[in-house]
Amino acid sequence: MLIILQWAVGLGTVIKKNMKKQTILNNLAMKSSATVASSPDIFLTNKGFSEISFKVANYAVTGRGLLVAIINDLYEVLKSLNKGNKYVIITRFEYADGSVKSLHNSVRVALNDLFVSLFFHFLIDVLSLKSNNYSLESSPIVKITFNFIWLNDTNKIPDHKWQDLNRSFALSSEVILMKIGNYNLSLPANNRYPTWRSTVTESDTALVVRVENIQKQHVLLVWNKETNIIELSGFAHTFVDNLQTDGHLRRTFSDGTIFYIKDGKIVLKTKAIKTSFMKPLEVPKDKEGNELPVGLFNGATLDIETVLKAGKHVPYLFSFYDGANRYSFFENEGKNLFKTMLNSRYRGRTVYAHNLSRFDIIFLFKTIGSLLNEGYKISVLKKEDKIISITIVKGKNTCLVLKDSLLLLPSSLDKLAKNFKLEVGKLVEPVYTGVGNEEYKSDSLEHYSKAIERIEDFTEWKNKIQVYCEQDCIALYDILHSFHHLVKCKWNIDITNYSTIPSLAFAIYRMHHMPEDTIPLTKGKVFDFLKQSYTGGSTEMYKPNAIDKTLYCYDVNSLYPAVMSRSLYPCGNMFQYEGDISILENYWIGETKVETKKDLYQPFLQIHHKTKSGMRTVAPNGKFSMVINSEEALNAKNSGHYSIDLANSKGYYFEKQESLFYNYVSEMYALRKEYPKSDPMNLIAKLLLNSLYGRFGMAPQTVESSFMKGDDLTTLAAKEGIKVDYQEVDKDLFFVEVDDGKIKGSQNVSLSLASAVTAHARVFMSQFKNNPNYNLYYTDTDSIFIDKPLSDAWVNDELGFMKLEYKLKDAVV
Known part of the structure; x- marks a missing residue:
């Protein structure tokens, strides 16, 4: 049914003054100034509406106080006119x-x-029904004007019949103000629609209530009994009322705003926000729908040898291996290395160096940057202080991609060679100690913490160091080739497409375990808010002195995978909320006020706290506000150590909770149990098991890195709205980092999940704090040092149980 409200012309429209005015006599202005706080502009006319205007700037008060002051002045001016006591008024x-x-x-x-x-x-009620554009607090109002007509004394209508200011349902004790988008709406806080005033027409399918609004205009309320939808004429959104079993009236508007009402008050307001979902990674298939296998390993490796001069590493040897051919160059800049690698036969290859981002890249930067002069375009992906990858492009062709294999396999090359069962792994490093050829000798050998082979004969040494460097390349290649083969056969994923082990784990999860349209993407303001709840693990020292004591040091077996497997996680559509979130059973992350019991010895709710030396993670005592996960808030409240004000919370809640990681964790843990520790698949499963959750909380990247020349840097630095940092690589060559505040790439993250994982982990560890069964000396993310052994029920080799790592006697922790 289409309902039309007959609002009068002019309501909420822009009016241009176009009226003939006659200035009131000066003696009248003088007469009124004695009682009026601010001299108004007064114009009288015998035909049509006269006018009184009050300049807002002449008043020291704002908001409602301003309105009261001006109405008081209006009253005094109208009285001074001696035109009787009956007026018709319009406010502008x-x-x-x-x-x-x-x-x-x-x-x-x-x-x-x-x-x-x-x-x-009356005016307050009028404003409550309008958008925020009319607000006394937020809109730049410079003048309030009253246009009026007076009636002569022959008018005998009694005051109470002349008065239009008697409010209808907007004065009811049950009326509440509801903000719907940019509009304010006053409605009774009940669903007894026939009591909302005036005429009622009812049938089996509908109820129509004719209501007088605060301007004595007729508003039609239409209740469709079949759909339960209610329409108010003149208001854009419909709503539905549902009385819940807990006594709350749930009023849902068509724009997604929901009010929970009880005892005439709004207890909770929520609003659905537009939610996008993380998309699964599709399995590659041919036109017939058959799964396409991943191709051969398209990688290569490089290594660099250096000597230590005056505390600084100086390169002298660069080696490269493509899986069949090895190349070595005794030089200090790597120009011949790149000349070889940029040969067209290696086009599109991914070249790995073990610890590229922290070591090798230092010696390659100058040579890489100089490629600008040869027409190459260089794209650098940098995350915090790590170079993730460097892509070298010429024209439309990707010539080379450099990556750090340590970010994929975070272990030493020597250990990896053993894990992957290489016949020949890392060799003993030959070190030149002879006379002459000083450029190949370190100032001292004290920096070596491993076994070395001292060689005095330069020719012998040179041959051996070349073999040593090339073998590092060969060993790394063989490890990566095996890694690629195992991942390809198990999950049909190409490791060269992923730069880090978290990104690889994320790809496996998205391709084989992630449900569709379930995991919400968190961006912009939502991400910034949720970030406050993402505080990681807790590390605390309570008793450093354990002299004459025995300490039992326990670690949790894979804490994060354990809570990922056992817990339910927030997912589905997201809603913003304000009020008492405890009336809902949904998972939420919100800001609330917290108070510990007095002098809590081992507080366990932690926050990020800004100090002079930067942000610190602390678990405070006393009263404070924090953004907290619902599971952590419930745990703290039930512990008896905290009081938490959930009635005045604000944040986000989620449509549902699901077990999102059980299958992924189960698969990886089963692989660890299936393969012995000596098998590379055991290591791969361990890395993938522990690396997934953090990828969901990856911070957005706003910094773009590149090489450029001095003139380009000068031009860039002069632009507004950007932050520029740089380091000089060579003459007229700079490595530049530009932050324009805009997110680079897709923000494919769900911080709510990462925050929830760490919250569940902290909840698990909190049961060892303030525990009367033992003294807790030290704790970190997944370990405890206590002075008594745990019961056997806690200790087990399975996921999520404790294992005894050490027994310490007479320790200082």
Whole structure:
């Protein structure tokens, strides 16, 4: 049913002044100035509406106080006119841009002792029904004008019949103000629609209530009994009321805003926000739908040898291996290395160096940057202080991609060679100690913490160091080739497409375990808010002195995978909320006030706290506000150590909770149990098991890194709205980092999941704090040092149980 409300012309429209005015006599202005706080502009006319205008700048008060002051002044001026006590008035707001808006249609008012109170409340109710554009607090109003007509003394209508200011349902004790988008709506806090005033028409399918609004205009309320949908004429959104079993009235508007009402008050307000979901990674298939296998390993490796001169590493040997051919160059810049690698036969190859981002890249930067002069375009992906990858492009062709294999396999090359069962692994490093050829000798050998072979004969040494460097390349290649083969056969994924072990784990999860349209993406303001709840593990020292004591040091077996496997996680559509979130059973992350019991010895709710030396993670005592996960809040409240004000919380809640990681964790843990520790698949499963959760909380990247020349840097630095940092690589060559505040690439993250994982882990570890069964000396993310052994029920080799790592006697922790 289409309902149309007959609002009068002019309501909420912009009016241009176009009326003939006659200035009131000066003696009248002088007469009124004795009682009026601010001299108004007064224009009288015998035909049509006269006008009184009050400049907002002349008043020291704002908001409702301003309205009261101006109405008081209006009352005094109208009395001084001696035109009787019956008026017809229109109120208008004038704005800084010169536009004028009418607040209401003409209303009849009686100039008596109730005028100021009734007219004030009338205008407040009018404003409550309008958008925030009319707000006294937020809009730039410069003048409030009253247009009026007076009736002569021959009018014998009684005051109470002349008065239009008697409010209808907007004065009810049950009326509540509801903000719907940019609009304010006052409605009764019940679903007894026939009591909302005036005429009722009812049938089997509908109820129509004719209501007088605060301007004595008729508003039709139509209740469709079949759909339970309610329409209010003149208001854009419909709503539905449902009385819940817990006594709350749930009022849902068509724009997604929901109010939970009880005892005449709004207990909780929620609003659905537009939610996008993380997309699964599709399994590659041919036209017939058959799964396409991943191709051969398209990688290569490089290594660099250096000597230590005056505390600084100086390169002298660069080696490269493509899986069949090995190349070595005794030089100090790597120019011949890149000349070889940029040969067209290696086009599109991914070249790995073990510890590229922290070591090898230092010696390659200058040579890489100089490729600008040869027409190459260099794209650098840098995350915090790590170079993730460097892509070298010429024209439309990707010539080379450099990556750090340590970010994929975070272990030493020597250990990896053993894990992957190489016949020949890392060799003993030959070190030149002879006479002459000083450029190949370190100032000292004290920096070596491993076994070395001292060689005095330069020729012998040179041959051996070349073999040593090339063998490092061969060993790394063989490891990566085996890694590629195992991952390809198990999950049909190409490791060269991923730069880090978390990104590889993320790809496996998305391709084989992630449900569709379930995991919400968190961006912008939502990400920034949720970030406050993502505080990681807890590390605390309570008793450093354990002399004459025995300490039992326990670690949790894979804490994060354990809680990922056992817990339910927030997912589905997201909703913003404000109020008592405890009336819902949904998972939420919100800001709330917290108070510990007095002098809590081992507080366990932690926050990020800004100090002079930067941000610190602390678990405070006393009263404070924090952004917290619902599971952690419930755990703290049930512990008896905290009181948490959930009635005045604000944040985000989620449509549902699901076990999102059980299958992924189960698969990886089963692989660890299936293969012995000596098998590379055991190591791969271990790395993948522990590396997934953090990828969901990856911070957005706003910094772009590149090489450029001095003139380009000068031009860039002069631009507004960007932050520039740089380091000089060579003459007229700079490595530049530009932060323009704009997110680079897709923000494919769900911080709510990462935050929830760490929250569940902290909940698990909190049971060892303030525990009367033992003294807790030290704890970190997944370990405890206590002075008594745990019961056997806690200790087990399975996922999520404790294992005894050490027994310490007479320790200082």
